[in-house]
Amino acid sequence: MTNSTLRATLACAVFLAAPATAFANDLLEEAKDYFAPIPSVVPAVKNNAVTSDKINLGKMLFFDPRLSSSALISCNTCHNLGMGGDDNLETSIGHGWQKGPRNAPTVLNAVFNVAQFWDGRAEDLKAQAKGPVQAGVEMASTPARVEETLNSMPAYVEAFGKAFPGEDKPVTFDNMAKAIEAFEATLITPYSRFDQFLEGNTSVLNEEEQAGLQLFMDTGCASCHSGVNLGGEDYYPFGVVEKPGADILPASDKGRFAVTQTADEEYVFRAGPLRNIELTAPYFHSGKVWDLEQAVAIMSSSQLGEELTDDQIKKITAFLKTLTGEQPKVEYPILPVETAETPKPEAMIAK
C-alpha cells in the first residue's frame, strides 16, 4: 500500500466511522437522561453506617443457616451470590420444602432500589432482612430464637460488639438486620459494559446493542426501567395495557394492593430492576418465564401495547445482556461454632 493509498483508506474509514460515532454520542447523551452507572464504591445506607466490622458480621449472618429454625437455610440459599444473587427457581423452596409465593429477587444492587420485595413492603434492606427469617415458608424462625442463637456463640457476641460499639446489648434481631444490610450494600456489580458506555466508552457496545438501547428508550421500556438499576424505582400495574395470562400473572397475587389496600394498586408491582438480568431467570414475580426474549415480548405487549418484531426483541435483549457487571468477590466466611446453649435445629421435623 502506498502512502497516498493509505491516506485515502484512512480518510475513508474516518468518513465511514463518523456517522456511527455521532449516533453513539447522541445515544449516550439520551441514555444519560434515563440511566446512571453503578458507583464503584459501596453506597451509603440510611440510618446505618456501613463499617467494615458491620460488613464482616453481615457476611457471616448472610451465610449462616442457623438463622433458620432448620439450620439448613441461609440468606444465600435463595440469594445465591454465585448465581446472580437469586436461586434461579420459579419461586423459592423454604422450610419443610414449602414453595414460596413469589420469585426471589436478586440481592445484587438491591441497595439501589426504592424499597424491597416485589411489592415494596420493606422500605429498605434492613427491614427486608427481617422478613424471610420469620416467614413460615422460608426460614421459619423468630426474633427470640435468632437472638438466643447468636447470643449462644461467643464469637458472634464479640462480632456484634465490634459492629455496634457502645451499645449495651448489641446482639439484637434489629442489629442482625442492620449488619446484613451493611453486607448487602457491598453486593454491587459495577463495570458492566453498559456502565462503561455510560462513562463515555461508547465503542464497548456493538451496533446491535446500541440499537437495542435506542429501542429500549424509544419504545418506552425506559419509562419504568430507569435509574441506576434500570427499574426498582417505582410501582406500575403489571398489564397496564393488556393483562398477561394467568400463568404469568396469577389472579390471587394482587401485588402492592396487599400492602396499601388501595383498589387501584391491584396487580401493581415494583418495576423489576434489570441489572444482571441475564443471570436471574426465571422472570417476573411468578417466575414462569425462563427466556429473556420471551420476557421482553410479554413486557412490550402487556405494558406498552406494542408488538415488537423479532428483530427488535433480539436487539433489546442484546442490550439487556450488557447489564451484567462484575460479580462480587466474597471469601466464604468461617462461622462461629455452636455451644450447648445454641438452640438445636428443627430440621428434623417433617412437613
Added chain:
Amino acid sequence: MTNSTLRATLACAVFLAAPATAFANDLLEEAKDYFAPIPSVVPAVKNNAVTSDKINLGKMLFFDPRLSSSALISCNTCHNLGMGGDDNLETSIGHGWQKGPRNAPTVLNAVFNVAQFWDGRAEDLKAQAKGPVQAGVEMASTPARVEETLNSMPAYVEAFGKAFPGEDKPVTFDNMAKAIEAFEATLITPYSRFDQFLEGNTSVLNEEEQAGLQLFMDTGCASCHSGVNLGGEDYYPFGVVEKPGADILPASDKGRFAVTQTADEEYVFRAGPLRNIELTAPYFHSGKVWDLEQAVAIMSSSQLGEELTDDQIKKITAFLKTLTGEQPKVEYPILPVETAETPKPEAMIAK
C-alpha cells in the same frame, strides 16, 4: 532484684520447668508413634492429577446446586465449608426435605481417610462424590441429568476442557467426580495446635491438654483414632465392649455389614476422624450426641470398657479441641449461567 537473687530465681524456674519439659518431650515422642501432622501442601490423589484447572472446576461444582435435580442442594449444603465441613444436623436434610440415614461426615481432611462414608463403601473421594448426587434422599439427580446440565453451559464445557485436556468428551459424570475430588483435596486444615506440638513446639499445648493427650494414648483411644486424621484409617465394631443405647446405635443400621455382607462386620464403622471435632457436632453416625464430653464418655465405655472419671473426660476433651486447624479460605465461585438447554429445576415437586 539483685543479680544473685535473679540467678537463684532463674535456676529455680529452670529446675521447676525441667520435669514439665521432660514430660512434654516424652509425650511428643510417644505421640509421634501414633499421629502425623497435616501436611501444609495439597496431597496427591490416586489416579487424578490435582491441577489448578481441576481445582477451580471442582470448586464450582462443589457449590453448584444444579447438580441436584431440585437445583437447591449443593455439596456445600451438607458439607458447609464455613461450619467445619458438615451441616451440624443429626442427619442431613435432602431432596423434598427427606431425612438422610446418617450424620454427614466432614469433607475437611477427608482426603486422608482410607475410604469414604461411615461404612467405607467408596474407596476414595471421586467415588464418594457420585453417591449423594444420585441418592434419592440427597440430591436426587442422575449421571445423565448432570451431564446434560453441565453440557448446556458453555462456561462449564470450557472449564472441563481445561481441567481434562486431550479428552474427546471431557464433560462426564466421572470427570465431575474427579474435579470435585481435586477441590476436596485442597480442603485440609493444617496448623492446629496439635500439629504445632507434633512439629516440636510442645509448649503450645497446656498442661491439661498434654494430660489429655497422654490419656488419649494410655486408655486406648489412639488404638483406633491414629494417623493424620486421628481416625478414618480402619473399621471397628461400635460397641466392641458394650453396645450403646439404641438411640445412639440404631439396630437397623448395621454399618459395614451392608457393604461386605460379612456377619462379623455387623455394626462395624470406620473410626471417626477427629480433626476439627470441636466443629462437627452432633457426633456418631446417628448424630444423636451434641456434647463432646458425652461422646468421649460413650466411646470409653462402649469401646474400651472403661469408665473414665469426669476429670479424665475433661482432659481428653481439652486435647481434642487442639485438633481444630486453619479452616480453608475459599472465594465463593461465580457459577456459569444456565441456557435454554439446561434442564429445569424439579424443586417444585412437593414431597
